[in-house]
Amino acid sequence: MKITLAQLSAMVGGSLEGPPEKEVSGLKGIEEAGPQDVAFLANPRYAKALPSCRAGVVLVSRDQKTPEGLAVIRVDDPYLAYAKALTAATQKPYQPGGVHPRAHVDESAGLGEGVTVHALAYVGPRARLGDRVVLHPGAHVGEGAEVGDDSVLHANVTLYHGCKIGKRCIIHGGSVIGADGYGFVPEGEGYFKIPQIGIVQIDDDVEIGALCTVDRAATGRTWIKSGVKTDNMVHVAHNCVIGENTLLVAQVGISGSTKVGRHVILGGQVGVAGHIEIGDNVQAAGGTGIIKSVPAGDIIGGVPAMPHKLWLRTSGLVKRLPELLERLRSLEKRLGRDSLEVKDK
């Protein structure tokens, strides 16, 4: 990147206070940045670093007090502006690579314009790739599966037959989309497999982390709506619906047929029971065990889930249980123990 402050300001929708023709070429932390760098101040705690800041320009909030002589660009959200500037600085323009001779693309597959299918990637019969789709080595697009424009499947991703991925999605390495849901019915001593004849539908602008699983529906679809972002090792079972712009942090597991609303955030290692509903904007702390439906807007924690504040309180009290027992014993002693004493091993 080599960009003038005027160009940078226009790119991030900010208002510039400083020399418009001055050029910057890197991004650094506010304390490390030099005259050629862009820095940003998102957390007011770091404002005290401004007077000694040597950055070429600093992205700051609209109302941030700044020292005279320091070039700044005022924006609504300095962290977002930083992310956009960093993206512009580091993202190479897309260059279609075509279909590598060592990829395997079935002759009945349909390919959009400008795709990149790397060596050792696989596209099955009647599968369809949109424009500018990128398949890394070992990526697998099963029979009749579809990948929308500008989506990327990283190495060793498995997309089962008939499943659909929208536009501008990123699926990270090793994830498996569309394996059979977990459904069996007892028969004698064993189990009979219930056919899983539905699909997975992933809408636009979804990012799935590495080594995640989204299982195909028994019938109908398992549905990841637009804007969902999952971390690594997230498991979504058959027939779940995950609402728009919901975040699922690493190692979350969601059981079958559960509906999760929009803008939900489930922290790491959260477990969710099947056939329940989690309302919009719910937030669950890491490790929460959600065994029944949660109303919209609740903030929860603990196993089983309870209001987050109560969880903080009770988890503190659990640590004090030995003391509480001692106090109970002391009271009993003063009153003379009754017949329950025998239980106090």
Added chain:
Amino acid sequence: MKITLAQLSAMVGGSLEGPPEKEVSGLKGIEEAGPQDVAFLANPRYAKALPSCRAGVVLVSRDQKTPEGLAVIRVDDPYLAYAKALTAATQKPYQPGGVHPRAHVDESAGLGEGVTVHALAYVGPRARLGDRVVLHPGAHVGEGAEVGDDSVLHANVTLYHGCKIGKRCIIHGGSVIGADGYGFVPEGEGYFKIPQIGIVQIDDDVEIGALCTVDRAATGRTWIKSGVKTDNMVHVAHNCVIGENTLLVAQVGISGSTKVGRHVILGGQVGVAGHIEIGDNVQAAGGTGIIKSVPAGDIIGGVPAMPHKLWLRTSGLVKRLPELLERLRSLEKRLGRDSLEVKDK
């Protein structure tokens, strides 16, 4: 599927009450089904939908009251009958695909009749595939490994050298069977790796979900017995034995050398310590932490595991700890606090 009621009834071992020559061609829910569809009534709660049901035929239990004029097939287990009918309706007869020229099969490997080895699958030296085995793209059968008749390895499955999979097994995408068990012995500041020279043996009719790991034994075998079904992201460590027809739900982890009995059900995210035994028919709620052996038939929950009913009780009481403390304080106040007061921060 286009099938007469007489044929359907014979297929599911039922007794037909209705016109034997009538044809049906689809399967639907009891409320959506039309004259050409099969429906089923497994849960008596939905019996109230029968009078208005327009299905071509309904699979019902032997003693279900049904409205006159509605064609029904009486069976022992309507849900099982439905699963079987659905299977018959949706399962295409197997067509061997042969070895794709872009698969890699070592010349010393042994292949049964009617196998399908897709492009980009790998079969190593001295490996053996039974009849009608299917290897999807990216599936890997290591040196000397064996896969029994009619088994399927989905895309990007890794089967390490020397490991054995039985007949009619399904291994879903990305699972890793036979990686080294986790064994190290301290040496100075670091660790010395203990060779893992055993294998994994998976018996017949096992289904392993996507992205599961079953580690090879240090010596001898890690053994998954017949009929076991695992969900996704299940981890079974070295030298474990999992008994017949046991179910392991998503994200379960079982530590080394533990023996799990038959017909056990471990819920999602259950963790099991090493070197213990879980008896037959044990059921553990999701998230249970099992740190010592569990007698056959126990139903458990909580961390660490306790009887399930006690867990329900205690998890309710944990939420009430602030109230219990308040009541304790109140008693102390009325009696005059003793020297423990200082601890009550």
Added chain:
Amino acid sequence: MKITLAQLSAMVGGSLEGPPEKEVSGLKGIEEAGPQDVAFLANPRYAKALPSCRAGVVLVSRDQKTPEGLAVIRVDDPYLAYAKALTAATQKPYQPGGVHPRAHVDESAGLGEGVTVHALAYVGPRARLGDRVVLHPGAHVGEGAEVGDDSVLHANVTLYHGCKIGKRCIIHGGSVIGADGYGFVPEGEGYFKIPQIGIVQIDDDVEIGALCTVDRAATGRTWIKSGVKTDNMVHVAHNCVIGENTLLVAQVGISGSTKVGRHVILGGQVGVAGHIEIGDNVQAAGGTGIIKSVPAGDIIGGVPAMPHKLWLRTSGLVKRLPELLERLRSLEKRLGRDSLEVKDK
């Protein structure tokens, strides 16, 4: 293996009491071993099996009492000596296999001497493999990535662009090294992706289990230091640092920017919050939820983490909560219940 007792004794750094020219050829348990086998006694509990032991030689500790006539080799650590003997007995000398014609190696990649690149492995542009590196089928070395001398990537491992693996490392099947860290900034209703432009650096002598993820840094590096050993399904988020010789047991998840010290042991399914520090030699029981920094040397358990001894105490008391409530009620009854009674549903 066919080895004299003198050779074996030299190999494990022991002192032999027995016939130096006698040959042994296998390794067995102390009770099963015959005259041609090596056995070992690591746990003094099994010393009672010595008098009837028929092994050709037994590896014992320096001060172990042993029956007259039984050949023994005295060593500092019999288990370590056994592991070394087993390694010598079972490890075949490395034979370079070259680059298989069905592997894909970009012409700009740099390959050391004696590498083995199996069929269907992939080496991207400007990637570098050290001497004697082994890539199994489906292993993926991304653009500009580096793998040090004598390291092994098992089948279907994904190493993203620019990431670095040291010498003598083992990465087990399906693991994903270098996927994007989980970083987004809110923008309107959705999220804007923060570019993840750092790398993963894995130092020497690291073993990563199957289906693990180590995410690339936002900027800089995610750093796994030398001698670290992870079990399967371990997740290390972006910008973490894992200290030398630390052990991460199966299904551990570590959130972003957390620093873990040396010689730490995190048990199975431990979850760790982001932006905290875990000191050297910390040990956490399986399932621990670590939400704040932990001083060096602490032994912890529970959710949230507490001292391990306290956790044992409190988890016992949680089971007794119904009894504690009963005793509290009994006291209240004897004193006459006050206004809190109404809460006791």
